[in-house]
Amino acid sequence: MALRDAQGPYFGEFGGRFVPESLIAALDELEAAYADAKADPGFAAELATLHSTYTGRPSIITEAPRFAEHAGGARIILKREDLNHTGSHKINNVLGQALLTKRLGKSRVIAETGAGQHGVATATAAAYFGLNCTIYMGEVDTERQALNVARMRLLGAEVIAVKSGSRTLKDAINDALRDWVASVDTTNYIFGTVAGPHPFPALVRDFQKIIGEEAREQVLVLTGALPDAVAACVGGGSNAIGIFDAFLDDEGVALFGFEAAGDGADTPRHAATISRGRPGVLHGARSYLLQDEDGQTIESHSISAGLDYPGVGPQHSWLADLGRATYRPVTDAAAMDAFRLLSRTEGIIPAIESAHALAGAIELGHELGEDATILVSLSGRGDKDMETAAEYFSILDSSEGPCS
Amino acid sequence: MTSVDSVIRARRDAGGGALIGYLPVGFPDLQTSIDAAVTLLENGVDAIELGAPYSDPVMDGPVIQAATERARENGFRFAHVLEAVSAIRERIEAPVLVMAYWNLIVQYGVDRFADHFTAAGGSGLITPDLIPDEAAEWITASDRTGLDRVFLAAPSSSDARLKTVSELSRGFVYTVSTMGVTGARHEVDAAARGLVDRLRAIGVGNACVGLGISTADQVRSVLEYADGAIVGSAFVSALDSGGLEALKAKAIELASGTRATR
Known part of the structure; x- marks a missing residue:
């Protein structure tokens, strides 16, 4: 098998889905919506148009x-x-996942951010598509990337400074996951990197x-x-x-x-x-x-x-x-x-x-x-x-x- | 050894239900957490769920996060979980379960944990971030040792998933009462009742409801349809604010909700 063909959930012994049962339905739903989208030439065409006219x-x-x-x-x-x-490159993934959010019929997106680039990209896509948006960012990062916090707020997003743990990206992910466990009916989690549970590693890679x-x-x-x-x-x-x-x-x-x-x-x-x-x-x-x-x-x-x-x-x-x-x-x-x-x-x-x-x-x-x-x-x-x-x-x- | 299944059965046969109390190991320190677990068991709590403090507890709400962070600051090590199980079981005959995020078990070694936990007198493991799909190694180890294996069921779980969860769980099924993380809420979500009904329909014997229970009335109302009520944040808050005395009072108060509910 060509290395490019790896689709998860496992990459060798790595990957999988080690999350609370509460999130499985949402991950299944996202995986199915993505499979539909991949099979729909209209999805790729819409994303390509966005990339040429917006990105x-x-x-x-x-x-x-x-x-x-x-x-x-x-x-x-x-x-x-x-x-x-x-x-940054973050917009590539965010626009793809924002289109998926539309297909899922959800009205709110959440995301974690470290430097703020993924948060800014998500807030941008939320503004563009008219979605409610909450960004989780470690308190330490809100201090060292204050300008990006201002950008996200200007774009209409709510920015939550995460005060637990080390108050950085990993803790922002924890709080975003906690939000998602409670809000999954209305909310899509736009994950920013090729980590996390399946299907995120394959899905984010495909958009990048x-x-x-x-x-x-x-x-x-x-x-x-x-x-x-x-x-x-x-x-x-x-x-x-x-x-x-x-x-x-x-x-x-x-x-x-x-x-x-x-x-x-x-x-x-x-x-x-x-x-x-x-x-x-x-x-x-x-x-x-x-x-x-x-x-x-x-x-x-x-x-x-x-x-x-x-x-x-x-x-x-x-x-x-x-x-x-x-x-x-x-x-x-x-x-x-x-x-x-x-x-x-x-x-x-x-x-x-x-x-x-x-x-x-x-x-x-x-x-x-x-x-x-x-x-x-x-x-x-x-x-x-x-x-x-x-x-x-x-x-x-x-x-x-x-x-x- | 008293199994959690036999404790739940005995309560159900008496017309009530079981009360399961959660406490983090090492909060506020190892010895107090051991004493606290014994206090609960001596005052109407039927089984203990010992939480292993972890750096990235995605299923825990603010009260338990704060407690487990303090436990870690105060020097918690994973080996303390086994020490606590052993110390509690030496003092009292009751089921002691552990709730641990999966990486802690992976790093200790799944088989090694199963052996040491069994030797310490533990009765089973609750795995908040391990779903049956990923649990092959743990299923083998728990079958070998006879440990109970508690998976979570959520309101969003499909019927097919509930069937898998119920078939692979042993002891009880941990029924997540609301779409959220741990923490006392004013009302236990009606979703719990619907979920327990769905579990009953596929033949689940023991369904215990957790997440959001903090008053005797809530315990009573949960036990109208479930076999056990799991209480965490309310006990942790009591221990934090008033020590063992306050914890004892809270245990007595909540246990009053467990008797002859139907």
Whole structure:
């Protein structure tokens, strides 16, 4: 079987449905609605129209030669998901799931968000389709991504700051699941990544795989060949699966996922789930996760709110175990260096999440040499990160100006 | 050993129903949680459901979340669950069940847990986030050891799913009374009555209703149609605000709702 054909609920030993019985009917209903939609050419056509008239697809690719000089001279090609409406790849999935919500006849959507990108995309789709919208966001994240909270509220969404547990993405998912258990009759849960119970890992991947499908053709046209390597950041893993999918059965294309290593993968403060975790069950699926000896989830740490998650999608765990994709840690410091480097060499300010993939690409460029072509998922733009970056680089009202 | 099935039967034969009390292990500390479980059993509660505090408890409402977070801050370890079961069973003859999110059991080892839990005198496991479809390993381990296996039934469950849940559950079926998480509500949802009726129609012997029960009247009204009432948040709140004395008073109050209801 081609790797691209994996549909869940299991990806090897990973995946499944480890959720309360109360949610099974809703998951079955969603799975059935999605199967109907897949069989209906009208659904794909409606989504394609939305992408061309609203999202701004196809997103372009941009070669980054000045950046590449710092990456061993390899050709670096960026897939520009940062140019999508709402500023990241998250809109790809949200529009698909919002259309499913309409098919289900439900009037309200809920979502979790870490960096706020998925929450903003969901709030945007809710405004566009006239749906009520509640976004769960860890209190810590509402503080470090305050601008995105304002964006969601401006779009008409209710934003709930989650105060339980570590007050980050994992706890936002817990509260969204609790909401859904109680509201499932009227509410669809627009899950933001390729984790969670079946059918979310397959469903979200299917809505994100357009990234790799476009990029594969675009790179072929530009270079006449497939890339030697594809690089993406991995939190839950939706942009990574999205860009990997089209290449899964291309044996000559190496796939690299870059996880957030925070202070360092060998310190207690990181989010390198596959690199340093072990298999377990979290948020409805069996996958790698950061946990203590007892199976309690360990809080993750990353400068990037979008990667600050102790779990990962089950398909990534499977690809890692198969050896089809390689997952490596990238520290906060390396990601921030790449963040600044891309800004200064190419005039593109990436999301800090995406900067992890850029840091990884620098590493790969040195390993693969100047004949290599590396496709990088630039999953989001950095506007939302300006406060974090300004503080990190001390460039607000300090003696060191931005051009120092 | 007294099984939860025999306790429920005895209550039903006497014209009433069973009261099952939930408490988290390690709240506010390990010894107090053991004493609290014994207090409940000495004051009219028929069986205990010990919750294992977990970092991501998606089925728990705010009261139990706060209690389990405190238990974890105070040093809860999973091994304390087995210690508590053993300590309670040494002091009193009653069924002690454990409610644990599945990753805790996976990491301990499903077979290892079944063996150690049986040795400690435990009677069964309630699995809030393990559905029968994913439970092959646990079904084998519980059949081997004879432990009770309590799956959840929800108002949204299809008839086919209710049949699977009832066939694979042993001890009782945990009937989720409302579409929501744990926490006392002013009224126990009428959905519970409909769900128990559906379970009866497919031949379920023991259906216990949980989630949302906090007064003697609610216990009484649930036991008009169900075999057991499961109370969690109300006991946890009592223990939190007034210690063992308040817990004892709450147990006596709620137990008054269990007698000769039909």
